[in-house]
Amino acid sequence: MLHTDELHCTSRQNRVWKPVICAVNGLVAGAGLHFVVDSDIVVAVEHA
Numbered sequence: 001m002l003h004t005d006e007l008h009c010t011s012r013q014n015r016v017w018k019p020v021i022c023a024v025n026g027l028v029a030g031a032g033l034h035f036v037v038d039s040d041i042v043v044a045v046e047h048a
Helices: 030-036
Strands: 021-022 043-045
Touching: 021 030
Parallel strands: 021 043
Antiparallel strands: none
């Protein structure tokens, strides 16, 4: 990978046009928060 290449790890960065659903079952912190923020629908359990 060249230094000029970008890393695309979320749906928004990869230009996904379909709705994205994120299921949360626990603590979301750090890099995992990007998946929650970029999702269209977030489903979480009560203890999350």
